[in-house]
Amino acid sequence: MRSMREALLAFRRAPLLSVLGIITIAFSLFAVGLFGLVAVNIKETIASVEERVEIRAFIAEGTPAEAIAAAIGDIGSFPEVAKVGYVSQEDALKRARQELGEFRDVFDAGFLPASIEVRLKPGFRAPDRVRSVAARIATYQFVDDVRYGQEWVEKLARIRNIAGIAGIALGLAFAMVAVMIIGTTIRMAVLARSREIAIMRLVGATDGFIRRPFLIEGFVKGILGGGAALLLTWVASLLINQYIVKTSFFPTELAVIGVLGGAIIGLLGSGVSVGRHLRRV
Amino acid sequence: MIRFTDVTKEYPRTGVALTDVNFHVAKGEFVFLTGPSGSGKSTILKLIYMEELPTAGEVRVSGLSTVAVRRTEIAKLRRKLGIVFQDFRLLEDRSAEANIAFALEVTGAPRSQIPSRVSRLLTQVGLASKASSYPRELSGGEQQRVAIARALVNEPYVLIADEPTGNLDDRATRGIFQLLREINASGTAVVMATHNLELIRRSDYRTIEINRGQIVYDSGESKPVQPEELV
Ligand SMILES: Nc1ncnc2c1ncn2[C@@H]1O[C@H](COP(=O)(O)OP(=O)(O)OP(=O)(O)O)[C@@H](O)[C@H]1O
Numbered sequence: 001m002r003s004m005r006e007a008l009l010a011f012r013r014a015p016l017l018s019v020l021g022i023i024t025i026a027f028s029l030f031a032v033g034l035f036g037l038v039a040v041n042i043k044e045t046i047a048s049v050e051e052r053v054e055i056r057a058f059i060a061e062g063t064p065a066e067a068i069a070a071a072i073g074d075i076g077s078f079p080e081v082a083k084v085g086y087v088s089q090e091d092a093l094k095r096a097r098q099e100l101g102e103f104r105d106v107f108d109a110g111f112l113p114a115s116i117e118v119r120l121k122p123g124f125r126a127p128d129r130v131r132s133v134a135a136r137i138a139t140y141q142f143v144d145d146v147r148y149g150q151e152w153v154e155k156l157a158r159i160r161n162i163a164g165i166a167g168i169a170l171g172l173a174f175a176m177v178a179v180m181i182i183g184t185t186i187r188m189a190v191l192a193r194s195r196e197i198a199i200m201r202l203v204g205a206t207d208g209f210i211r212r213p214f215l216i217e218g219f220v221k222g223i224l225g226g227g228a229a230l231l232l233t234w235v236a237s238l239l240i241n242q243y244i245v246k247t248s249f250f251p252t253e254l255a256v257i258g259v260l261g262g263a264i265i266g267l268l269g270s271g272v273s274v275g276r277h278l279r280r281v
Numbered sequence: 282m283i284r285f286t287d288v289t290k291e292y293p294r295t296g297v298a299l300t301d302v303n304f305h306v307a308k309g310e311f312v313f314l315t316g317p318s319g320s321g322k323s324t325i326l327k328l329i330y331m332e333e334l335p336t337a338g339e340v341r342v343s344g345l346s347t348v349a350v351r352r353t354e355i356a357k358l359r360r361k362l363g364i365v366f367q368d369f370r371l372l373e374d375r376s377a378e379a380n381i382a383f384a385l386e387v388t389g390a391p392r393s394q395i396p397s398r399v400s401r402l403l404t405q406v407g408l409a410s411k412a413s414s415y416p417r418e419l420s421g422g423e424q425q426r427v428a429i430a431r432a433l434v435n436e437p438y439v440l441i442a443d444e445p446t447g448n449l450d451d452r453a454t455r456g457i458f459q460l461l462r463e464i465n466a467s468g469t470a471v472v473m474a475t476h477n478l479e480l481i482r483r484s485d486y487r488t489i490e491i492n493r494g495q496i497v498y499d500s501g502e503s504k505p506v507q508p509e510e511l512v
Pocket residue numbers: 292293294295296297298316317318319320321322323324325
């Protein structure tokens with residue numbers, strides 16, 4: 001109660017310092033937010049490309065329809081498999097003609113074999129998974145050949161890994177810089193009130209009592225800064241959407257975590273700054 | 282009440298500030314601490330309110346020993362000490378009454394009691410009419426009265442004053458000294474560091490003289506002055 005009042009009073013007494021502090025926090029977190037936005041969109045792009053990972057099993061001519069149907073049923077029950085479909089010779093021809101346009105006449109019916117088309121569930125699209133499913137499908141007698149664009153799948157997996165590691169490293173670096181900048185801001189707020197802290201100690205205030213209003217102040221600044229950062233990131237994403245490329249924004253949970261993260265940085269930053277200051281006096 | 286036993290204080294960079302200091306201050310006593318600049322007066326006072334701890338020896342203040350003392354215990358001790366400085370140390374952005382109330386809030390005093398206690402103290406130090414003035418609107422003597430009121434608000438055993446009249450002219454000095462005498466007469470011990478030999482000569486309080494970190498003269502424990510002697 002008293003701590004709340006003191007924290008509010010601190011805002012009123014030094015509005016400029018408080019506002020500067022919030023702006024600093026907002027911009028540090030905004031940088032983190034922009035980075036997060038890029039990361040989220042890269043991740044989505046990779047995921048949508050991965051969606052196209054596909055295994056195709058070519059079927060020998062003259063295979064009885066029942067055998068194929070049974071195989072499709074089997075494959076459909078593999079845990080990795082999302083979707084199985086049958087592409088007859090006619091379908092294959094139709095597709096080829098569509099895709100090749102002016103060269104459509106070079107194909108005869110019968111030139112392209114029928115095939116079974118398999119899509120995998122998300123999380124089962126890594127190269128070794130794809131390979132293992134492909135190997136299982138290849139064991140059917142009537143399957144001539146299995147293709148899944150091995151090179152392409154491996155390249156995709158490599159990009160994914162690199163993007164993941166770079167994302168985490170850069171994200172941590174951004175977050176650390178933000179924490180340092182915010183820490184400095186808070187330290188300034190503490191120093192600005194070192195006289196007051198000294199007087200509080202003189203009249204017998206305990207460390208906890210001195211720390212409390214600073215913690216509340218830091219928490220509130222963190223929330224306000226985090227909220228402002230979220231708003232800035234949202235506006236940035238709208239602008240990017242409109243003028244550059246279609247992007248998606250953070251899911252709500254991530255946005256909430258971001259703002260809470262700001263609040264926690266504010267809280268911990270204040271706690272550490274005051275604690276350090278108190279240990280010196 | 283306050284007991285120094287073989288106290289030596291050595292600062293990290295400047296070296297030895299006090300050597301083998303022994304003295305005792307009884308309840309209700311008035312003690313002058315005097316001596317040249319740099320002799321160690323402020324250091325003795327800091328040891329009393331445990332801003333500093335002795336390098337060797339022991340300081341005991343109202344039952345609390347500097348040996349293995351904890352930070353929270355020091356905070357609790359200070360609520361029972363009143364501390365006053367040459368430079369007043371008021372919060373510039375609070376009124377006189379808010380400065381005094383501050384010391385009560387720190388101790389968690391019931392909010393309902395704060396205003397009446399604050400105004401009683403302002404009256405006691407003769408500043409009832411300046412309750413809502415800010416430090417910059419007050420003279421040096423008036424600011425020191427606010428600081429003294431703040432020091433007294435928790436009804437301390439001892440008032441510790443480090444050159445409380447150091448920044449004041451003669452008239453204000455006499456006024457503040459008179460106030461300290463009244464406070465002492467009502468039962469609070471006073472330990473006051475001062476350069477003002479005039480004050481020491483005009484009163485017959487106990488005087489401890491320090492030189493180069495050692496006690497070179499102690500007029501001995503005096504009996505407390507009775508209120509009627511003041512008039
Ligand atoms: N915080 C400190 N750190 C290091 N040395 C200190 C510190 N405080 C005091 N000293 C040293 O201790 C010695 C005694 O200082 P102290 O302040 O006790 O003197 P004093 O008698 O109060 O002097 P004055 O009359 O000028 O106020 C001095 O030599 C001073 O340099």
